[in-house]
Structure formats: C-alpha cells, structure tokens
Amino acid sequence: MTDATTATGPDDASGPLLSANNIEVVYNRVILVLKGVSLSVPRGGITALLGANGAGKTTTLKAISHILKGERGEVTRGSIVYDGTETESLTPSDLVRKGLVQVMEGRHCFEHLTVEENLLLGAYTRSESRAERREQLDKTYAYFPRLRDRRHTQAGYISGGEQQMTAIGRALMARPRMILLDEPSMGLAPQLLAEIFGIVDRLNREEKVSFLLAEQNTHAALKHSDYGYILENGRVVMEGASEQLTENSDVKEFYLGLGESGRRGFRDAKHYRRRKRWLS
Amino acid sequence: MDELYFFLEVLIGGLLSGTLYSLVALGFVLIYKASGIFNFAQGTMVLFAALTFVGVLELGAPALLAAVVTLAVMVVLAFAVERFIFRHMVNQPQVILFMATIGLAYFLEGLGQTIWGTEVHVLDLGIPDRGLWLGPILVSQFDLVAAAVVALLVAGLGVFFRTTTMGRALRGVADDHQAALSIGIPLHHVWVAVWSVAGFVALVAGLVWGSKLGVQFSISLVALKAIPVMIIGGFTSIPGAIVGGLIVGASEKLAEVYLGPFVGGGLENWFPYMLAMLVLMVRPEGIFGEKIIERV
Structure with missing residues (x-):
C-alpha cells in the first residue's frame, strides 16, 4: 500500500480482500473469547490461522462470517472489512452473496x-x-x-x-472469492488430508479463491499457506510468512513438536517459558 | 362371508377417515422438521383458516376466491409469526418456542372469534356425502374424495420438497441450521415459507373437516388426534404422518367395532393414545422417524 490513510473502496484491488482490525468477541455478554485479534488476507492468498484447541480460531472465523450472532456471541469492538466494505450491518446471507463463504468445522x-x-x-x-x-x-x-x-x-x-x-x-x-475453511484436517487420514489440501491449492490457483484456513495441524497448514497467524488465548501471539514460521524455533518447539534437542512433544514444553516469550 | 365384508367395510372406512388425521399431522410435521418447533397452534390454524374461508364465502365471494383470500391471510400470518414472535426468540430452548406457540394458539382462537363470531357455520363444498357400493362393500363418497385430496396434496408437497430450491432449502434447514447459515440461506425466509406451507395445509384440512363437522371450535380439538398420529409415524416424516394417520383411523374403528362391546364402547377416543404409548415403548422415534445417522 502506498498511502495508508486513503480509504480503500471496493474497486481498489490493492488493499487486502479481508481484514479484521482488533476485534473483540464476547459470548453470553460475559465471556471474553477474542481479545483484540487483527489479521488480513491478501487477494489470492492463503492465510493460515493456527493455534491449539480453544485458542479462538473458530470464533474468529464465525465473527467474520457473522454466524456468531446466532450463537449468543457478539463482536464488541473492532471492525471487519471485506473487499473494502465494513461488514457490520451485513447478514451471513449478504456475505455469501458477496463471495465470502465459510466451511464449518466438522463439515456440517x-x-x-x-x-x-x-x-x-x-x-x-x-x-x-x-x-x-x-x-x-x-x-x-x-x-x-x-x-x-x-x-x-x-x-x-x-x-x-x-x-x-x-x-x-x-x-x-x-x-466464492474467499473461503473461510475451518479445521479441514479433523479426523482425516494423512493421505486424504493431502488430497484435500491439494484441491485447496488448485482452487486458489485456478479459481482465484482466497483462503483463511484455521488449522490445528500446523505442519500441513504452513506448507499450504503464504502467511500465518498464531493464536493463543484469543490473541495473536505471532505472525509471519509461512516459511519463516516453519523455521522459527518457538513454532518448531511448541507447534511442530521439533525442539532443539530433537523431537519433543508439546506436553514437554515448559509452560512458563511460552508465556514469557509471547505474552510479555 | 358377510363377516369378511363387514370387516373390510370397517377397515376401509377407518383408513379413509384416517387420511383426515394425516392431513392435520402433516402441518405439525412440516413446521417441526424445518424449525424443531412443536407448533401447538396448528389445530387453531386449521380452525382459523376454515373460519376465514367461511367468513369470506358468506360475504358473497365464490369459493375459489375465498380460498385464495384465505391462503393470502395464512401467508400474512406466517410473516407475522416470524416477524413478531420467532425472530425475537432465536437460540431460545425448544420448550420456550413451544410455549410461544401455545400463546399463539389462544391468540388466534380469540382473533378468529372476534372477527367471525362464535356460532357454528355450515360449509358445503358440494362434495356428495352418500354411501357408495363398491361391490358388496359400502364406503362413504365424502371420505373417498377427502382421501383423494390428501393424496394429491401429499404428492404435490413431495414434488415441492424434492425438486424446488426452496423445498431443498427447507429440508436442509431441518437437517442443520448452522450449515444453512454458512451457505447463505436466510433462516427467516425459510421459516416464513414453511409456516406458509403449513398454513396452506391447515386450509385444506379446515375445508375438509369443516364440511364434515361444520366449522366450529371443536375443529381445533381434532388436532389433538394428530399427536398419536405423529408419535406412531414419527415427528420428522411426511410418509410417517400419512401412515400414522391411516393406522390411527383404521385401528380406532376396528377397536370400536370388535373390542367395544366387551368394554362398553367408547374405545375410539382413547385407543390411538394407547397405541401411541406402545409405539413409544418399542420404537420411540416412530415408524418412519429419522434416526440420527451415525457412522461407525
């Protein structure tokens, strides 16, 4: 972007296709699930949203697709901009019409x-x-x-x-112009998963569909995405180009299970160290 | 031989009157499938539709026009129900939605009385009500016509649900609300559509029942017979509503005729409920109820 202050209109092909700016989500009016998540998906990109169970990946996707409203969840702060338009007043149906479709966790x-x-x-x-x-x-x-x-x-x-x-x-x-794909790996054998990710890649290349991909399977997701965000406790704790994240020692240790001292499980990671590094 | 003919006569009469129960049960099943709401007001909707039809007819309109007007009223009702009741109750527990339909039932009953008065109206659609000899068996011509109407209606609904986009959307919403939302099916459209269809079914039921019994408030009580029908046939199945109605109709007549003399009669009123209870014990989802699909 050349000038960050100019508002991006729908015809402006230079801005990101989707951006969430500092969104906060509250369930049942009391439970704060997302504590200020910002992310963006460029046109034609595949962006991965990583993190453990309960980190807020699904909530982020549902906030974007506006399915949250039907589940007693509410975006209380921040804004979501899709294709240059603020989406707050749109229904899930409007968003689908504009080409933003969600594939929910557990297939549905x-x-x-x-x-x-x-x-x-x-x-x-x-x-x-x-x-x-x-x-x-x-x-x-x-x-x-x-x-x-x-x-x-x-x-x-x-x-x-x-x-x-x-x-x-x-x-x-x-x-669709953009698919929010939630946990496609759930319960699938590795070979099938590879097949499905292969199709995601093809849809991205041939149909120009952008993806926001929420995954627990960090390895596969980073392999098939351009950029990644890591979510923990409703916050983005790390982001970067997917190759960089793959090489990052913290990601290796905590999400890919590859410590400096050879293979190690997530369980063995010292909890206080993770908090110290990422949340301080 | 006479014994056999008599048996067949009772059986056929029962089956034919059973189709009328099916008709009322159908309205319940439609709404239950699409929204998970047990619509207590379905019986009142039948009454309300019949009252409106007769009312418009008595104003001097031809029958066809009266039917169109009544249908329009039922569609408006569907919009109003969605707009003023259920839109505000998204995500409430089912029992709350059920309570709301009880309120709706009383409201509609009052509204119908206020507009059209409380006296019994005679409804004559010109359906002949004479006996017809099929060989040695006597059947009611009226019941035959009614059964044909039900068959036609069900076939029409079947085509609607299988081949139209709205029909598929209704079945989709019945399966999975969230998935429907995720691909952009607006739930309130679907609810209005399904309440409209249920209103149409109520109108047909109201016309048939009304011309059989006269349009009066006891029609809304006939709807109570739909409960054993649904329990036997399954709450989520249209074929279930049909078969359930046939079973209830046939069994209550047969029970009345063959078991009645031993217990002093009056079986007709409670026999279907007992049958329903047996079905609940053996097969709680009903004969055609959709089992939850579970892959192993």
Whole structure:
C-alpha cells in the first residue's frame, strides 16, 4: 500500500480482500473469547490461522462470517472489512452473496440430503440459470471426482473425507472469492488430508479463491499457506510468512513438536517459558 | 362371508377417515422438521383458516376466491409469526418456542372469534356425502374424495420438497441450521415459507373437516388426534404422518367395532393414545422417524 490513510473502496484491488482490525468477541455478554485479534488476507492468498484447541480460531472465523450472532456471541469492538466494505450491518446471507463463504468445522453437511442436493443448495444465493448452475456443478465434480460417484448417496452415509469434500464443494457452488475453511484436517487420514489440501491449492490457483484456513495441524497448514497467524488465548501471539514460521524455533518447539534437542512433544514444553516469550 | 365384508367395510372406512388425521399431522410435521418447533397452534390454524374461508364465502365471494383470500391471510400470518414472535426468540430452548406457540394458539382462537363470531357455520363444498357400493362393500363418497385430496396434496408437497430450491432449502434447514447459515440461506425466509406451507395445509384440512363437522371450535380439538398420529409415524416424516394417520383411523374403528362391546364402547377416543404409548415403548422415534445417522 502506498498511502495508508486513503480509504480503500471496493474497486481498489490493492488493499487486502479481508481484514479484521482488533476485534473483540464476547459470548453470553460475559465471556471474553477474542481479545483484540487483527489479521488480513491478501487477494489470492492463503492465510493460515493456527493455534491449539480453544485458542479462538473458530470464533474468529464465525465473527467474520457473522454466524456468531446466532450463537449468543457478539463482536464488541473492532471492525471487519471485506473487499473494502465494513461488514457490520451485513447478514451471513449478504456475505455469501458477496463471495465470502465459510466451511464449518466438522463439515456440517445436510445429512439427509444427497451429495448432489447438498451441492445444489450451495448455490442458494445465486440467481443464475439452470445451465450456469449445471456448469458450476460439473466444475465442482471435476475438482472432486469422488463426489460424482456418490452423488445420489445421503451425505450422512459417506466417509469423513467425502463429507469434507462435499462441504468445500458446496461452498464452491456459491462461486466464492474467499473461503473461510475451518479445521479441514479433523479426523482425516494423512493421505486424504493431502488430497484435500491439494484441491485447496488448485482452487486458489485456478479459481482465484482466497483462503483463511484455521488449522490445528500446523505442519500441513504452513506448507499450504503464504502467511500465518498464531493464536493463543484469543490473541495473536505471532505472525509471519509461512516459511519463516516453519523455521522459527518457538513454532518448531511448541507447534511442530521439533525442539532443539530433537523431537519433543508439546506436553514437554515448559509452560512458563511460552508465556514469557509471547505474552510479555 | 358377510363377516369378511363387514370387516373390510370397517377397515376401509377407518383408513379413509384416517387420511383426515394425516392431513392435520402433516402441518405439525412440516413446521417441526424445518424449525424443531412443536407448533401447538396448528389445530387453531386449521380452525382459523376454515373460519376465514367461511367468513369470506358468506360475504358473497365464490369459493375459489375465498380460498385464495384465505391462503393470502395464512401467508400474512406466517410473516407475522416470524416477524413478531420467532425472530425475537432465536437460540431460545425448544420448550420456550413451544410455549410461544401455545400463546399463539389462544391468540388466534380469540382473533378468529372476534372477527367471525362464535356460532357454528355450515360449509358445503358440494362434495356428495352418500354411501357408495363398491361391490358388496359400502364406503362413504365424502371420505373417498377427502382421501383423494390428501393424496394429491401429499404428492404435490413431495414434488415441492424434492425438486424446488426452496423445498431443498427447507429440508436442509431441518437437517442443520448452522450449515444453512454458512451457505447463505436466510433462516427467516425459510421459516416464513414453511409456516406458509403449513398454513396452506391447515386450509385444506379446515375445508375438509369443516364440511364434515361444520366449522366450529371443536375443529381445533381434532388436532389433538394428530399427536398419536405423529408419535406412531414419527415427528420428522411426511410418509410417517400419512401412515400414522391411516393406522390411527383404521385401528380406532376396528377397536370400536370388535373390542367395544366387551368394554362398553367408547374405545375410539382413547385407543390411538394407547397405541401411541406402545409405539413409544418399542420404537420411540416412530415408524418412519429419522434416526440420527451415525457412522461407525
């Protein structure tokens, strides 16, 4: 950015596609979950949001997609800007229409609908012709050939990996510009995970979809992203280009399980040291 | 041989009257599936629709116009219910939503009385109510027509749910609210849609019941029969509502005729509830109730 003071409009292609500025989230009016998180996702980028269970990754994504409102959560401070527009007054449906789609943790397929019905519902917000929808469906099947074989099966009965594919495919049907992808690795075998991350990479390259990827699997997430944020206790404690984070000794020790003295588990890390280094 | 014919006559009569129970149960199932709300006001909606229809008819409108007007009123009602009640109750426990529908039931009953008065109205849709001999078996022509109407309605709903985007969205929301939100399905649209459809079903039920019994307040009590129907058929299943209605209709008539003499009659009123209790013990989700899909 050349001039930080100029407001970025929707047509300004230079600003980030998404930015969250110092957002604070409170659940049930009392529980402070996010304590001032700032992050941004550049146009065409894959940004990783890392951290342990309960660090606030999912809450951050839900705050961005506005699904939080339905769960007694509330953004009490800060702002979220998507494509140059402040999103505060928009509904989740408005955001999907603008191309910001979330793939939730745990897949959340419509279990009693067939795979194809799941995918078709992904295009709910699109007012497009039958032919256009068909074309997008074919494209989705091209990315996920397994889903074509399972198209008439109820989504509740397909495998976890296929459900993850259905969830991503369903988001793809909305013709997204940005996907908030929450914990795709959950419960998946490494080989499947590699397949899914491979597709994420392709969607990023070929469809120009940007990703904000929340992951506990730090290794895989850093490998497939350009930039990463590490979240701990509702705060960003570290950020940087993904290669740098991979090389960082703290990340290695606490998230990748590689200490200076060889392999070590997260459990062995001295708790006081982590706090001292990152929170002081 | 006469014994057999008599049995068949009772059975067929029961099945046909059972379709009317199905009709009321259908309204409950629709709303329950899409929003998880057990809509206590469904019976009152049936009454309200019938009252409105008769009221408009008595103002001198032709039947078709009266039906269209009533349908419009039911859609407005759906909007109002979403806007003024459920929008403010997102994320409340189910029992709170249920309580709200009890309030709605009393409100609608009062509103109907205020507008259209309390006397019994006769509703004659010109459906012949004579006996019809099918070979040696006597069936009610009215019940046959009613059953055909129900069949048509169910087929129509089936097509709506399978092939239209709104229909799929309704099923999707019934499955997973959050997922529906995440792909941009606005929940309030869906709620308005499903209450409108339930209003339409209530109208059809109101017309059929109204022309059978007269449009009066006891119609809303008929809805209570829908409860054993749903317990037997399953709360989340449209085929369940149909089959449940048939079972209730047939079993109560058969019980009345064959077991009645031994206990002094009056079985018809409580037999379905006892049957429902048995089903609850053996198969709590009902015959067609959706089991929670669990992969191993």
